[in-house]
Structure formats: C-alpha cells, structure tokens
Amino acid sequence: MKHAVSYTLIKEDPRSEARRGVLHTPHGDVQTPVFMPVGTQATVKAMKPEDVASLGSEGAHILLSNTYHLYLRPGHELIKKAGGLHKFMNWNGAILTDSGGFQVFSLGHLRKIEEGGVFFRSYIDGSGHHFSPEISIDVQNALGSDIIMAFDECAPYPADRRYVKDSLELTTRWLARCKEHHKDVERQSLFGIMQGGVYKDLRAQSAEEIVELDLPGYAIGGLSVGEPKELMYEVMEDCVPRLPKDKPRYLMGVGSPDCLFEGVERGIDLFDCVLPTREARHGRALTSHGKINIKNAAYEDDLGPLDPECDCYVCRNYSRAYLRHLFKSEEMLSSMLLSEHNLHFLVRTMEKIRKSIEEDRFLEYKKEFFDKYGKF
C-alpha cells in the first residue's frame, strides 16, 4: 500500500541532528527542513497564492490551513463540492491541515471534552458543535489536503502530571480511531501527534504508543504553549530521537527565526507559524539585522529598503519611508508588502539552512545568522 506522502532522507548533519530531506506529496515535492506559511481561512492573509508560490528563490511548496475555521466557515461540504481546498483557494502546492483540536481546546469554557470527542460553541455565531476523531477525519477528507493531522488534545502549560498523562493517553486512543477511520491513505496521509507536555517520561510513553501505529509522519504537539523557550528546546531534544528516522517530523505552531534554527538543529523537518503574517499586519518586519518596527519615526525619511540584504520583491521596489507611509495611512498594501517580505525572509532562510546542511556548515550558518540578527 502506497502512502500519499512519503519522506526521503538525503543527508544528515554530522555535528547536529539537522537533516536534509524531501517530502513527496500528491501536489509535488517539498524540500525539507521547510517553513509552511499559514492560510487559516483558505488564504494566506493579504497574499495572492501565486505570490506565496514564488516566495524565496525556490518558491513555497506547502502551506497549512485550519480545519476548525474551514469547518465553521465556509464549511467542508462546500469546499468538497468546489473540488477540494486546493482548487477552492487556487493553490497548486501541497497542503497540510490541522485537526481542529488545538483551536477547539483553546476555547476554554466554551468546550467540554469526553472520550467520544469535544462539544464546543462556534466563535462566529455561538452555535453548538461536536468534534471527534472521526468527524475531524471526515472534514479533512472533504478538504482533500495532502497531509491530515490526528485529532489530539493539546494540554496547556503548566499542567499537572496526572492531567498530561490522561490527556496523552486519550490522544493515543483518538489517534487509533483516526487511523481506523481514515480510508484513502493513497490520497491523504495521516500524521500522528506526540503529546506529554514537558514530562520526558510521558513524551517517551506517547512516542512509543503513536510510533506503534506506523504512520507516514509524526508531529510534536504541545510545545510553544507558554513554557520557557529553553525548556521547549530541552523537551524537543528529548522527543525527536524517539521518532522514526525515516518519517518526517513536524513541530506544530512554531516558526520564529530562533525556533527554526533550534528546531532544525534538533532534527525537525516541518514548521508552521502565523508569526510572519501577523507581525506584518502590525507593521513589524523580520530582517537580517533583527526585527524592525516600520512605525518608528526613524524610518520616516529612510529611503533604503526594509532589509539591505534581502532580494525579495518588496526590498527591490520599495523604501522603508514608503512602507511606513502605507502603514500610517492604514493602506492594505502595507500588510500585503510586509507579509510578502516576512514570509520571503523565513522561506529564504530555510533555503539557506538546507544549503548549509548540504555543505556541512549548518552550525556555522546558524552562528552567522544570529551574529547579525541578534537574539530575540
């Protein structure tokens, strides 16, 4: 039985866990490690899909979209009728959808967890809904994304050991139900999600249980949920070796420049984060020399590009003074251009990371990057 998505390991860094690979999907190959732009509501905010596809020098080939949002609006049945999410949103690359679990659990008092699934209220109109592993798979089947994620419970931080243990065991039982319910594995690949909070033995238990199910890919969930970054790195470092080498590893919801490097160093292949587009809408740009806030008066008559070392469309054609003017004038072009630049910056950085792994100088590149970028 051929899986929709498979992974080829090309090269391992001799001095870290960093690795170069290729993710083969029904919508093309994706070079890893990779950063996935987020298109929550079937659009990467403020960008045309063609502009997403031409980010960096190699283009972006995979993006993430959110099952929870699409289920509530416009509804997965409509998207199915439209020929699937790719066609609906005019995106020909690969798509990974999350399961909706994270968003549902984030609702706090607006949801109730049971063995069967979760009851929750819509953030749009307050209507009542029920999500279960089976429903999440049904919805993702209708969306037709290349990679679909298991319906998991993401425990908060801090959470006591008992809660986290119960939660990861529920996640495992739900994963088995997801696998059981997902039929067309040649069209879409189901990835499992490791939980266990910051408890290493629980992470070990979770890894063991989910790897048992022999899935085409695995994610590390429940990180970057409030714990200190050093603790996140420590847990990540402990988690990755528990996952099979021949499967892709996805660190969910993480994508600041420092986390990308630290994740790659520890063996992560896939990342996603709303940071670049959200920062853009607030007038903040990621540059080779650190983050800048375009609102600052210092840029009022600065006719240089956002980032002198950047080769993106925005840096080639516009000045900081113009971008500041757009932001102050509340023009949409401000969000459009800053989003494009920020995504380009991360996509381009990942290209450079991949090249550095190929050339056995990942750790050197990491140092070079942060010598200029500075620490967060």
Added chain:
Amino acid sequence: MKHAVSYTLIKEDPRSEARRGVLHTPHGDVQTPVFMPVGTQATVKAMKPEDVASLGSEGAHILLSNTYHLYLRPGHELIKKAGGLHKFMNWNGAILTDSGGFQVFSLGHLRKIEEGGVFFRSYIDGSGHHFSPEISIDVQNALGSDIIMAFDECAPYPADRRYVKDSLELTTRWLARCKEHHKDVERQSLFGIMQGGVYKDLRAQSAEEIVELDLPGYAIGGLSVGEPKELMYEVMEDCVPRLPKDKPRYLMGVGSPDCLFEGVERGIDLFDCVLPTREARHGRALTSHGKINIKNAAYEDDLGPLDPECDCYVCRNYSRAYLRHLFKSEEMLSSMLLSEHNLHFLVRTMEKIRKSIEEDRFLEYKKEFFDKYGKF
C-alpha cells in the same frame, strides 16, 4: 516649447462626439478614451502596482493620485527626495495629480477661502495649513506627476448663480497664477479646469477664459457633485464643444459604467473615479450583467466565476463562493481580488469602447453593453 503632455486625435465617431486619441506623456502613451484608477495615498487601494499595470488586456497606463493627501502625509518634500511619486510608489506609467482644491473645499467649515488661497485644517491632526495656486503647483512639482491640475474652486450643487459666477472667475484668476508659477512645462503639463456649475452661460464664460490661456489639456470640474445625472449629461454636452478639439478633455471624478459611456459619447477622453475600488471593499462587483453584492446568500455555494464573460485573473481562478467566503471572513484577499476585478472590468470596457470607435460602432456597443448590464 515642447509640452510634456500632448494629444493626438486619431478618429472621430461620425454619429456622436466620441473620439479615439493618444495622450503622449513622459511616462508613455495612453490610449484614449481612458479610465484612470485612483491611487489617493500613493497606492491604488489593495493592489500591487504591477497588477494595476496589467489590468485589462492592454494594461493600465495612467493613474490619478491626490495632492491634498500626499501633501499632508507623507509630505511632498519626502516624495521629492525619494525621486518623485513614480519612484516612491513603484509606478512606471503616467500619473495625473489633482490640485488638492476639491478635497480642501470639501472640508466645509474647516476651511476659509480668500483671493490668495485657502486656509484649512488637516483631517489627520487638526493642524492649520494654507493652500494657494502657487503652493499647489509647488507641491505637484515636487511630486513630479506627468499631468498637474490647476487649483480651482469647485462650487457645490445646488449653488446660486452669483456664487457660481464669482467662483468660476476666482478659478480663472487662480489658473492664470498656476500657469505663471509652473515653470518646467516640458516635464509636467498643467491642465485648466472649467467651472460654472449647471449654468450654461457661466460654463461658456469659464471655457472662454481658460481656453484663452492655451494649456495642453482641459478638465470639466464641478459635475457629479449632487446634481441629477440627466442634468450632468446635459451640461457636459454643452461644455465639451467649448473646449479645443486638439486638446484632451478630462471629466473629473466620474467613472461609473453609465457615466463612462455617456461621457465618451459627448467627447470626453479621461475619467477617474474611486468607485471600482470602493465598491470592491464593500463586497460589490461590477459585471457584464450588472452590479452584484458578493455578500448575498445566493452566492454561498455558487461555484461559477464573478462574471462568466470576464477574462480577468479573478474570474479565471476563483468562484463566487470563495469570494463570498473571503468577504464574510474579513480577509484582505477579498478586497484585493474584488478591486482587481472591478478595475479590470472598467479598463477592459474602455478598451472595448476604443475598439468600437475605431470600427464606427460605438453607439451599437453602448446599446449592447446596457442591454446586458441594465440601467443603474
């Protein structure tokens, strides 16, 4: 002395005042009659300049920007320092700037008119400013637009005869000062503005006075300010023959589909209007079969294009259901795509109007258009 902007009349419609021409500008030729997209704050709202340049099948080659807005923010001196408005906003086609007069007079009690000029308060921070014919020219010289407009008073509708007569005479005196003050006529061309409200004898007086000054182009101002459309057409019909045949004629601030056809029929060459982009941001699309509101529930699962007869990027790649989803989800891509479609629709319609004039079937095309489009 060579003027920056000149006009070549190519062909006249034998059965109406419609005419085909070319406007030669320092930033390329513009085929007329033409609709100019509006880029008030140095950006056509929600569009990249390259996407504006590729509207229709021939592209858009001229746009309008607003002196008043750019003077207040980011300031004309900054734009001059940036190398002019074209470079600042990354637009290589022609630019026409208005004089700021219309916006200043729209401020009502926030401004005070004298022979010398107008005192007004900034809508941004309430600061006090003074505009005069000379200052408007200075600002437009700094912006570096290809066509600069005279600083005029645009009388409201209704307004009594005495007011309108005084106002048009002030406009003539100001025009003479603008002409006197504008030196580099080989770089930028000053267009005069005819006023006179809905009083035909006053329009005649205004025309006579401004044509006397022998400028490279003339605009009809003070229409579409509240008067009934039929009255506007009647005044326009009376005005146009009073302007020289060998100069371009610009109808200011007008650009709905019906006004475009009625204006072309009466001999107008240039139009501008915020309608297509403003309508877009409110979820309204111009189509071959009339205006539609994408919010309507009828489009919820309509997988057809916005306009089945449209060949634009949006209609080729997205469904009404998707566009409705974007609008309901308050995604910027909604404004981006609807703006692109609406501008394409008007630019493409003007292309068809030009072709119909070339082929002596303008009136037939007008009928065909409205048989499908319906009346407003």
